[in-house]
Amino acid sequence: MAAMTTGSSSRAEANRRRILDVALAELLRDPDASMNHIARAAGVVRRTVYGHFPSREALISTLVDEAVAVLAAAHAGEDQDGGDPAEALARSVLAVWRIADRYRLLVALAQRTVTMQGIRERLTPVRRDTVRLLQRGLDEGTFASPLPAPALAYVHEQIVFALMEAVNDGLLSTREAGRSAAVTALTAAGVPATLATALVAKVSESVSTGEPVETGGTD
Template sequence: MTAMTTGSSSRADANRRRILDVALAELLRDPDASMDQIARAAGVVRRTVYGHFPSREALISTLVDGAVQALAEADAGARAGVADPAEAVARSVLAIWEIADRYRLLVALAQRTVTVQGIRERLAPLRENKVRLLQHGLDEGVFSSPLPASALAYVHEQMLFAVTEAVNDGLVTAEEAGRAATVTVLTAAGVPASTATELVAKVSEGS
């Protein structure tokens, strides 16, 4: 590969990253932002944006992929080295919420352009980790549920989606939502509400 080719590739990568960063900011500010608006905000011509992303839907899909990757990294980092299943769930949900809150308007937007099945497929690796964690908690007697771990993981996932929508609708503040969602997820897994509340407060203060 020649130096000229390498330089062109680097510029293209830099343009792509800039377009994604600007697109996220613009779409969070205005969910109906057009490709023209995004191009102007990024300081490039419309053709450059379409050169990287053939459609607005493709651009949003790429942003969703980035959000899912950030969620997975937050989940893994939060659970690392934590032996207690309840604490691991608490740390995971709190960490995931920080990312989800940042992207919550994007998630609402993505539901218009990315199919629900498509979002579920993207979240599958994250869900599989949650299933293993929940099963461990059920086996240890830390959690209790009439649902199997695989179904309980779906319940937890949908709870977080519901809380993001509640924040978007102004029913709860983003600041309150993180802890409240974590307590709710733990109680859904059979942890007593008082125990869950104390654990979430302890984890939050120590983070």
């Protein structure tokens, strides 16, 4: 009996995972995809989808939770204490953008169901790390802003959201959006545009080659 229960649980979890993976792909392709469409694409009956997610909103909310968890992991992986704050911020934005670009249409869709306040609440851990990084940069003189670090973190967050919307609306190409987001985040933190652009170019190159960046400061 225990083996049968374990087997049923495993199948249920496999179905849930498949539904989520298929739903993400289908919603990114068609933001208006229905639960029926998602069920057909996942190869399950509608009842199975509703057995895991009682509504379309609940399904989207779960996808947003997973997206935020992935973004938080990417952000944390690039935020290194003790290094140059400007480089750390650039790496963080570029790392987040590589993943955020996959979810940008989902974020736009989530605003219809989860609300921006709900998304902001989910991003609290990411924002907390960003505040710590920005504060370090302000304390060391790398960044300069009339805003305190917590308020500057909100600006940083909205830059990413705004550029995601710009890509969604066809105002910015996906190819240039990541670097643009990183440069804009740095300039918002008080780094001169020419230095920000040069640093992001070096960081982007180092990410592709695996080589460390020599920044030379932001004075």
